[in-house]
Amino acid sequence: MSLTDVTLQMVLRLKSQLFQRGAKESRVAVVLYTLRAVLQYARDILDYNTLDPQLIRTPRPPSREVVYLNDSELESFLNAIPLHYMWNPEPRFSGVCFRALVETLIATAMRISESLSLNREGVDFDKREAVIIGKGNKQRVVFFTPRAISWIRKYLDLRRDNNPALFATRHGRRLTVNGVQQTFQRTVKRAKLGKRVTPHTLRHTAATLLLRNGCPIGYIKEVLGHSRLETTCRYYLGVLDKADTKRAFDQYMLIGDDSSLTSAITQIRPMIIT
Numbered sequence: 001m002s003l004t005d006v007t008l009q010m011v012l013r014l015k016s017q018l019f020q021r022g023a024k025e026s027r028v029a030v031v032l033y034t035l036r037a038v039l040q041y042a043r044d045i046l047d048y049n050t051l052d053p054q055l056i057r058t059p060r061p062p063s064r065e066v067v068y069l070n071d072s073e074l075e076s077f078l079n080a081i082p083l084h085y086m087w088n089p090e091p092r093f094s095g096v097c098f099r100a101l102v103e104t105l106i107a108t109a110m111r112i113s114e115s116l117s118l119n120r121e122g123v124d125f126d127k128r129e130a131v132i133i134g135k136g137n138k139q140r141v142v143f144f145t146p147r148a149i150s151w152i153r154k155y156l157d158l159r160r161d162n163n164p165a166l167f168a169t170r171h172g173r174r175l176t177v178n179g180v181q182q183t184f185q186r187t188v189k190r191a192k193l194g195k196r197v198t199p200h201t202l203r204h205t206a207a208t209l210l211l212r213n214g215c216p217i218g219y220i221k222e223v224l225g226h227s228r229l230e231t232t233c234r235y236y237l238g239v240l241d242k243a244d245t246k247r248a249f250d251q252y253m254l255i256g257d258d259s260s261l262t263s264a265i266t267q268i269r270p271m272i273i274t
Contacts, residue, residue: 080191100155107148109206112199118166
C-alpha cells in the first residue's frame with residue numbers, strides 16, 4: 001500500500017485498534033504524531049498527494065495530578081532537616097547545605113539539575129537573581145527570596161573549598177542528583193509526611209504557592225521556564241479550589257464595587273444636569 005492510499009478512515013481504525021489492545025493515550029499519540037510527520041514529509045518534500053496530516057487528531061494527554069506540599073507539610077519537611085549535631089552545637093555542614101538547597105528550590109522553582117549546575121559566581125546576591133541554562137538549552141533568569149539568599153550565605157560561610165559549584169559536599173565535590181534524592185528520602189522519612197517527595201515536588205510547590213497568592217499564570221510560565229503557556233495551564237490550573245477562585249474574583253472583579261459605582265455616578269450627574 002502506498003502513502004497516497006492512506007485514508008482518514010484507516011487512521012481512525014488504527015487508533016481504535018490501538019486502544020482496544022490496551023495502548024495508553026501517550027503511546028497512541030506517539031504513533032499518530034509519527035504518521036503525521038511521515039505524511040507531511042511526503043506532501044512537502046516528495047510532492048505526494050496524501051491525506052492532509054492536520055486531519056489526524058491525536059488523543060489529548062491526560063491531566064497530571066500535581067503533587068505539592070501545603071504550608072504545614074513544607075514546615076514539617078524543613079524542620080526535619082538536621083542543622084546541628086545532637087552532641088555538638090556547631091552547625092552541621094550537610095544539613096545547612098541541604099536547607100540552603102531546599103530554600104533555593106522553593107524560591108526559584110528550578111529543576112534539580114538546574115540548581116546543581118549553579119556556580120557561586122553565577123549568583124548576583126545583591127539583585128537576588130541568577131542566569132541559568134535550562135531545559136532545551138534555553139536561558140532564563142531565576143529569582144531568590146531574601147530567606148533563600150540568607151541560607152545560601154550561611155552555607156557558604158561553612159565552605160572551605162575552592163570548587164566554583166554553589167552546592168558542594170564538605171569535601172568540595174559538586175552535589176549530584178542521586179545524592180540529593182537520597183537526602184530527600186531520609187528527610188521525608190523523618191518528617192513523616194506520608195507522601196513521596198522529590199526535588200521536583202518543591203518545583204510544583206513553588207508554582208502552586210505563586211498561583212494561590214494570585215500570581216498571573218503567564219508569569220508562572222516564565223518562572224518555570226516553560227516554552228508554552230499550555231504546559232503551565234495543564235499542570236497548575238486544576239490545583240485551585242473554590243476558596244481560591246472566590247478570592248481571585250473579589251480581588252479582580254472590581255466593576256461592581258462601591259468606589260467604581262460612586263465614580264460612575266459622579267461622572268454621570270453633570271451630564272444629567274446639562
